Amino acid sequence: MPTRMTERMTGAAQIRVMIVDDHALFRQGVGRLLEAAGMRVIAGARDGREGIRFAASLRPDVTLIDLEMPGLSGVQTIQATLQERPASRIIALASSVDPFQSIRAREAGAKGCLTKTARGDELVSLIRRVHAGEPVLDVTRPKRVAFPDTALSLRECELLRLVAEGLGNHEIAVRLSVSEKTIRNRMSQTFAALKVHNRTQAAVYALRTGIAVLH
Structure with a gap:
């Protein structure tokens, strides 16, 4: 069964989020942060395979996926999740500022990317934007670097x-x-x-x- 977390029932507009990360403390910490922001964390998955299964059965509004997990990688998890449920909205979480890691996540189908060192309000804002279908910049890039205006493979x-x-x-x-x-x-x-x-x-x-x- 999925790992259930405390759920706040604040209305139908609540964003339902799932967290896929192999570190339990990280899942719990992010879960508390998101619930404090009025979101509903419906599950936490400890690896990619579990995340794919939960995404198909629970149909979260937004899924956070760690790019660096043992076993099935974050990019593979993103690809498989979208194969099972093409409408999935996914945000990739990176441990460091790595443009190539971000590009791979984007090409796999992630709607947004964020480093794990980002502020909590940045994560909350990104989740809301992705859920709303709004375009987002690649926030794993250093702030001093402009996002390229040419789409490169x-x-x-x-x-x-x-x-x-x-x-x-x-x-x-x-x-x-x-x-x-x-x-x-x-x-x-x-x-x-x-x-x-x-x-x-x-x-x-x-x-x-x-x-x-x-x-």
Whole structure:
């Protein structure tokens, strides 16, 4: 049976939330926070498989899914949950600011992403926006970084990250297990989409948008 938490009956408009995370204390803490904000936490799942099962049977309004769980990963859990119930509204929870982790969650179908270090009011606000079907920015990105206005695929972002690291076409081809010709073609397409003219401009774009990070 799902893990039941204290439920406040404050009306039909109450948002029903499920939390999927392998840490019980985190589930309990977030549950108390959301209930204090007038939401209803209907279940807590300790892993991805349990979360998929609960989502199908309980049909929560919004589901919070940890991206870093043992066994079935957060991205796999998002994908499977949406296969079972395409109308699911999912928010991915990340342990750190990682643009690639966020992109994977988005491509899997998450409506929003948030780091676990975010303030409680940020989580509450994001849940309300996702529940209302409002567009949301990617709040796992550093606040100093602008959200890209060009929709890039995971493949294109990976290419830009490697360019920003200073790798040449041959090195990138080896890293991605494709031919140099394929890399040249992808590079031309990506540069055209971004309206940049050379590798330096592409690298600057990647760094400014958070796709690549200087170490």
